[in-house]
Amino acid sequence: xxxxxxxxxxxxxxxxxxxxxxxxxxxxxxxxxxxxxxxxxxxxxxxxxxxxxxxxxxxxxxxxxxxxxxxxxxxxxxxxxxxxxxxxxxxxxxxxxxxxxxxxxxxxxxxxxxxxxxxxxxxxxxxxxxxxxxxxxxxxxxxxxxxxxxxxxxxxxxxxxxxxxxxxxxxxxxxxxxxxxxxxxxxxxxxxxxxxxx
Amino acid sequence: xxxxxxxxxxxxxxxxxxxxxxxxxxxxxxxxxxxxxxxxxxxxxxxxxxxxxxxxxxxxxxxxxxxxxxxxxxxxx
Amino acid sequence: xxxxxxxxxxxxxxxxxxxxxxxxxxxxxxxxxxxxxxxxxxxxxxxxxxxxxxxxxxxxxxxxxxxxxxxxxxxxxxxxxxxxxxxxxxxxxxxxxxxxxxxxxxxxxxxxxxxxxxxxxxxxxxxxxxxxxxxxxxxxxxxxxxxxxxxxxxxxxxxxxxxxxxxxxxxxxxxxxxxxxxxxxxxxxxxxxxxxxxxxxxxxxxxxxxxxxxxxxxxxxxxxxxxxxxxxxxxxxxxxxxxxxxxxxxxxxxxxxxxxxxxxxxxxxxxxxxxxxxxxxxxxxxxxxxxxxxxxxxxxxxxxxxxxxxxxxxxxxxxxxxxxxxxxxxxxxxxxxxxxxxxxxxxxxxxxxxxxxxxxxxxxxxxxxxxxxxxxxxxxxxxxxxxxxxxxxxxxxxxxxxxx
Ligand SMILES: Nc1nc2c(ncn2[C@@H]2O[C@H](COP(=O)(O)OP(=O)(O)OP(=O)(O)O)[C@@H](O)[C@H]2O)c(=O)[nH]1
Ligand SMILES: [Mg+2]
Numbered sequence: 310x311x312x313x314x315x316x317x318x319x320x321x322x323x324x325x326x327x328x329x330x331x332x333x334x335x336x337x338x339x340x341x342x343x344x345x346x347x348x349x350x351x352x353x354x355x356x357x358x359x360x361x362x363x364x365x366x367x368x369x370x371x372x373x374x375x376x377x378x379x380x381x382x383x384x385x386x387x388x389x390x391x392x393x394x395x396x397x398x399x400x401x402x403x404x405x406x407x408x409x410x411x412x413x414x415x416x417x418x419x420x421x422x423x424x425x426x427x428x429x430x431x432x433x434x435x436x437x438x439x440x441x442x443x444x445x446x447x448x449x450x451x452x453x454x455x456x457x458x459x460x461x462x463x464x465x466x467x468x469x470x471x472x473x474x475x476x477x478x479x480x481x482x483x484x485x486x487x488x489x490x491x492x493x494x495x496x497x498x499x500x501x502x503x504x505x506x507x
Numbered sequence: 508x509x510x511x512x513x514x515x516x517x518x519x520x521x522x523x524x525x526x527x528x529x530x531x532x533x534x535x536x537x538x539x540x541x542x543x544x545x546x547x548x549x550x551x552x553x554x555x556x557x558x559x560x561x562x563x564x565x566x567x568x569x570x571x572x573x574x575x576x577x578x579x580x581x582x583x584x
Numbered sequence: 585x586x587x588x589x590x591x592x593x594x595x596x597x598x599x600x601x602x603x604x605x606x607x608x609x610x611x612x613x614x615x616x617x618x619x620x621x622x623x624x625x626x627x628x629x630x631x632x633x634x635x636x637x638x639x640x641x642x643x644x645x646x647x648x649x650x651x652x653x654x655x656x657x658x659x660x661x662x663x664x665x666x667x668x669x670x671x672x673x674x675x676x677x678x679x680x681x682x683x684x685x686x687x688x689x690x691x692x693x694x695x696x697x698x699x700x701x702x703x704x705x706x707x708x709x710x711x712x713x714x715x716x717x718x719x720x721x722x723x724x725x726x727x728x729x730x731x732x733x734x735x736x737x738x739x740x741x742x743x744x745x746x747x748x749x750x751x752x753x754x755x756x757x758x759x760x761x762x763x764x765x766x767x768x769x770x771x772x773x774x775x776x777x778x779x780x781x782x783x784x785x786x787x788x789x790x791x792x793x794x795x796x797x798x799x800x801x802x803x804x805x806x807x808x809x810x811x812x813x814x815x816x817x818x819x820x821x822x823x824x825x826x827x828x829x830x831x832x833x834x835x836x837x838x839x840x841x842x843x844x845x846x847x848x849x850x851x852x853x854x855x856x857x858x859x860x861x862x863x864x865x866x867x868x869x870x871x872x873x874x875x876x877x878x879x880x881x882x883x884x885x886x887x888x889x890x891x892x893x894x895x896x897x898x899x900x901x902x903x904x905x906x907x908x909x910x911x912x913x914x915x916x917x918x919x920x921x922x923x924x925x926x927x928x929x930x931x932x933x934x935x936x937x938x939x940x941x942x943x944x945x946x947x948x949x950x951x952x953x954x955x956x957x958x959x960x961x962x963x964x965x966x967x968x969x970x971x972x973x974x975x976x977x978x979x980x981x982x983x984x985x986x987x988x
Pocket of ligand 2: 329339443
């Protein structure tokens with residue numbers, strides 16, 4: 310099964326639009342509501358992209374990998390039960406900082422990750438600018454701005470899933486401090502070509 | 508210095524100390540040195556709603572009592 | 585490699601500094617509304633107005649407009665007489681099972697699978713849950729629920745919960761099944777147990793409320809009042825006797841936004857589909873099973889056996905035993921069945937409250953089992969005690985008021 314279908318696990322803070330994104334990617338029926346804690350169980354769906362089949366899992370939102378309630382517990386269990394999964398980290402572009410904590414925790418576990426910078430429309434409306442290229446450079450994994458409600462960036466996201474990258478946290482830290490030289494090449498950027506030549 | 512629970516409507520300040528539930532509060536963006544603004548305080552020991560980084564967070568009164576704030580005065584609300 | 589917590593936060597800050605720039609944020613209409621709806625004074629008035637609007641739209645649309653205006657006429661004037669005429673052999677068992685009483689003048693009394701079963705599920709409950717889900721979706725999608733949670737926190741804190749318990753509570757008014765799973769947003773086992781028990785006992789589902797509005801429009805307010813009071817009393821008691829902690833509310837309050845039409849339509853479609861797929865067959869088979877039990881004499885025997893408890897302790901006629909059996913399958917069906925029994929208005933209130941609190945319907949029972957059998961067993965124990973105590977209490981109140 311492993312070579313026919315790959316697992317993509319969606320992780321992110323509550324209410325960042327994971328279920329909305331999941332529905333866009335898989336045509337699924339996950340419930341989308343404007344309050345944290347809408348999804349309390351997981352939903353699976355299928356995405357077929359450039360001939361590759363992905364099993365996408367929509368998880369409950371969580372603020373960290375240390376569960377505080379049963380819904381977060383489901384999310385944490387999912388990530389330990391699917392050690393080979395690609396993790397699609399969903400960030401809310403209007404509150405990137407908050408979501409980065411979880412993103413780093415996932416990266417530290419050594420999962421291949423791809424980041425959706427969702428709610429990009431809301432961020433624009435609120436005059437919040439997020440430098441997706443820079444974020445991609447620092448994290449060493451693809452970052453795709455999306456709007457799950459508007460549809461922006463969804464195609465791009467689906468096409469980019471296969472470029473998910475494992476990143477080394479020491480390199481991430483070096484790059485966050487402005488040291489982009491060596492570690493950046495060996496650790497993260499896999500010439501995905503999306504960052505416009507890092 | 509004031510406790511977060513004692514801020515008036517619209518009053519804001521910077522977080523200097525978090526005495527309890529630090530981990531839980533951090534996860535919601537309530538962290539050291541962050542600016543917070545009081546949005547509402549519910550009567551009869553009800554919860555408070557504060558604004559951090561332009562986002563609203565609701566927390567119980569006891570939790571808010573554990574957060575120490577250096578105030579900087581009102582912002583016309 | 586895993587970083588220590590503080591170092592991870594430092595790294596978060598470093599990354600955020602390099603990637604995020606915030607411009608000046610203009611206050612939007614949503615922000616102003618956001619403020620108004622959580623301020624104590626304005627917020628509580630808004631909450632009352634919202635809930636009142638919710639209720640009056642629900643009752644007028646579901647009760648008066650659709651059911652009385654169209655469904656009742658269609659079913660009682662055309663469907664029932666037609667079936668009674670074309671179905672062969674009124675004295676037969678199959679007539680009794682599918683059409684019911686050959687002399688019935690309306691679809692509540694007939695109690696056959698194709699008469700009452702279809703009427704209750706399609707004629708009464710479907711319009712009710714449709715309008716209910718429409719309004720609930722708007723509440724969910726606008727971002728109002730977390731604000732309501734803040735306003736309700738003080739009250740819920742007294743009963744071992746915190747304000748966010750409003751989420752499973754409101755979902756439960758639609759259907760208890762997703763609400764049981766939604767208790768996962770609460771932090772401790774104590775909170776989840778209290779909420780699950782209260783849900784299963786005191787929160788009537790949309791289908792049941794729909795039927796109540798149809799058959800007892802004058803007294804439905806009393807029933808709801810008894811349920812709310814019971815919710816408070818038993819929550820308070822459970823909080824004292826259940827060990828465990830009740831942490832305070834700590835939640836994100838997302839900004840308001842307009843419900844997106846696509847999403848509203850989609851949720852409405854999915855919920856309606858699952859109602860047609862899961863609930864309607866249950867109602868139909870419920871009628872069938874109850875009729876078979878009647879024919880086999882089981883309900884009669886049970887009624888004789890339980891007569892002292894029902895008549896003396898609860899103060900309701902022994903015929904209400906039948907609906908209580910049906911209530912295990914579907915509460916809406918049970919209330920419909922009650923309406924055909926001759927009772928005083930107060931007995932009607934009591935028996936409808938009993939039907940609501942006496943046992944979760946089988947679907948709810950199954951999801952509770954999935955969340956943990958120990959909790960379920962304990963919840964059932966709480967429930968038995970509650971039905972007995974509260975049922976007697978309501979009877980006593982009736983005696984004191986001189987109406988029972
Ligand atoms: N403006 C905007 N709103 C969005 C976007 N994506 C999702 N939303 C809205 O954000 C809210 C939350 O969406 P969900 O998909 O339910 O979020 P979630 O991450 O699954 O939340 P939980 O299940 O609670 O963890 C909904 O009201 C969506 O309509 C987006 O890209 N832009
Ligand atoms: Mg979700």
